[in-house]
Amino acid sequence: MNLDLRLPLYQRLRDMLAAAVAEGQWRPGDAIPSEADLSKRHGVAIGTVRKAVDQLVAEGVLDRQQGRGTFVKRTRFNASMFRFFRFQSETGERRIPVSRILRREAMPAPSAVASALRIRPREGVIHLVRLRLIDDLPLLAEDIWLPRARFEPLLAVDPGEFGDLLYPLYEERCEQVVVSAEETLTVETADTMKARLLRLQPHAPLIVIERLAYDLARQPLEWRRSRGAADKFRYHVEIR
Structure with missing residues (x-):
């Protein structure tokens, strides 16, 4: 995907994670990698990963479950x-x-x-x-x-x-x-x-x-x- 380099780093990471969901790399109900794994995979600080994930949680794309991890949200319309x-x-x-x-x-x-x-x-x-x-x-x-x-x-x-x-x-x-x-x-x-x-x-x-x-x-x-x-x-x- 083409990333806008003018965006803050966490926003670019957010877009990359969103694209992975949109492209089916992670399906609804799947757990995404841990923040530590994402930090290592993308070469960014854990704080940057957390901010990107926070945004996707706020948008309803991801769902944090205490003690279990973060999952692609399965909507119940x-x-x-x-x-x-x-x-x-x-x-x-x-x-x-x-x-x-x-x-x-x-x-x-x-x-x-x-x-x-x-x-x-x-x-x-x-x-x-x-x-x-x-x-x-x-x-x-x-x-x-x-x-x-x-x-x-x-x-x-x-x-x-x-x-x-x-x-x-x-x-x-x-x-x-x-x-x-x-x-x-x-x-x-x-x-x-x-x-x-x-x-x-x-x-x-x-x-x-x-x-x-x-x-x-x-x-x-x-x-x-x-x-x-x-x-x-x-x-x-x-x-x-």
Whole structure:
């Protein structure tokens, strides 16, 4: 990689470590070398290594675990859905919804999708329509958009093999790792198709969670809109 020599040494080391994660040298869940090992490998002081690692921990790329070491953080974006919707069985047990891919298509990017993913208008994208259910009851209807150039292998995967969580699939089949995301909540009413998918009355109120997910270089990897019935929506925040 090309390093900007004008940057402080710890910042350049931070960029080198981030590149190692982005290139898959260390995968989510892997332990990185100790600070002493990194100091010896890169010929810098341990204080410089610690400052670079501190920055990656603050950015959510690495995770320090007391007594165990420092690991590449495995993000748990599914937890955000638990913040907003009641994903529970009839007995009150919290569960990850079952996912069902209803449609997968390769197509030119609509203008709004191209803008969100920062790709050229009409550039190739993959569009997924996914339904998430608990006990066969639909909770979320999702439209998911991916840059085709980065996710081409997904077109060869049987939709029945996608599993309930997509980000591990992105990593395993496409070597694309989501490390951060931005979410926006809005409200709309259900059109005919969404009402049918979610088994609601037409024009029922929906909560929409719009998520833009990024790789380590802050390039958009995925744009999705998840829609669920407003009466299953919850919002919780602790303020201190």
